[in-house]
Amino acid sequence: MLCDSHCHLADERVRSDLAGVLERAAAAEVGPIIAVGAIGTIETDRATVAIAEHHDGVFAAIGVHPHDAAACDKSRLNELRALARSRKVAAIGESGLDFHYMRSPIEAQEIAFRRHLELAAALDLPIVIHCRDAEARLVEIVREIEMPPAGGVIHCFTGDAEAARSFLTLGFHISFSGIVTFRNAATLRAVVPMVPDDRLMVETDAPYLAPEPYRGKRNEPAYLRRTLEAVAALRGNEPAALSEIVTNNAIRLFRLTTR
Numbered sequence: 001m002l003c004d005s006h007c008h009l010a011d012e013r014v015r016s017d018l019a020g021v022l023e024r025a026a027a028a029e030v031g032p033i034i035a036v037g038a039i040g041t042i043e044t045d046r047a048t049v050a051i052a053e054h055h056d057g058v059f060a061a062i063g064v065h066p067h068d069a070a071a072c073d074k075s076r077l078n079e080l081r082a083l084a085r086s087r088k089v090a091a092i093g094e095s096g097l098d099f100h101y102m103r104s105p106i107e108a109q110e111i112a113f114r115r116h117l118e119l120a121a122a123l124d125l126p127i128v129i130h131c132r133d134a135e136a137r138l139v140e141i142v143r144e145i146e147m148p149p150a151g152g153v154i155h156c157f158t159g160d161a162e163a164a165r166s167f168l169t170l171g172f173h174i175s176f177s178g179i180v181t182f183r184n185a186a187t188l189r190a191v192v193p194m195v196p197d198d199r200l201m202v203e204t205d206a207p208y209l210a211p212e213p214y215r216g217k218r219n220e221p222a223y224l225r226r227t228l229e230a231v232a233a234l235r236g237n238e239p240a241a242l243s244e245i246v247t248n249n250a251i252r253l254f255r256l257t258t259r
């Protein structure tokens with residue numbers, strides 16, 4: 001099997017075709033699946049947890065996306081805490097900093113990110129981090145607050161070699177998406193062999209970021225095989241061996257055998 005460490009099953013484009021999406025994932029031997037809520041309102045997190053509870057092999061991450069950081073107030077955090085009582089909730093996130101799109105003011109993003117680090121530590125869950133064009137600042141904040149004891153992953157890593165080294169030193173896992181298959185991603189491809197075997201994951205981030213040759217289409221977990229093959233080629237691994245490595249890493253980080 002091959003774990004999709006990050007996708008958005010509650011997104012309308014996926015949810016409207018959920019049975020088909022999960023069937024094609026199973027046929028491609030993609031699973032377990034970490035379904036991330038976080039985008040939009042608390043309803044997205046609720047729907048994501050409900051999907052996880054209804055499907056074996058699907059687990060949830062809940063939080064407030066940096067795009068929506070201003071909505072990360074006390075009541076939202078309390079709602080997340082209540083949702084996290086589900087055994088199928090395996091992580092907090094995605095949270096972090098996005099200075100590329102800058103859909104929320106920096107200050108709101110930083111406050112929300114600190115609260116997510118604290119929440120992950122309090123609930124003893126790993127954190128799923130979203131970071132775009134904000135690597136240095138994100139590292140500073142994690143150093144101040146401390147890494148959640150259960151660890152975490154930088155999802156859809158898009159930084160350079162220096163950023164990768166900083167994240168690895170802090171103890172993070174690094175997850176690569178379909179971007180590694182894009183023609184203009186040479187800098188990112190150079191980072192792929194740097195990540196030690198025991199810190200590596202892959203993801204679709206569906207419905208976003210479909211790998212080549214599906215680029216521009218709605219992404220889904222079944223397409224993860226393309227990304228795995230690209231990552232394996234860059235590292236000089238056999239895809240089957242690498243599939244086992246990244247899946248075991250996800251099982252360990254998200255403690256899936258206990259859920």
Ligand SMILES: [Zn+2]
Binds near residue numbers: 094129130131155156
């Ligand atoms: Zn993200």
Ligand SMILES: [Zn+2]
Binds near residue numbers: 006007008036094205
């Ligand atoms: Zn995402």
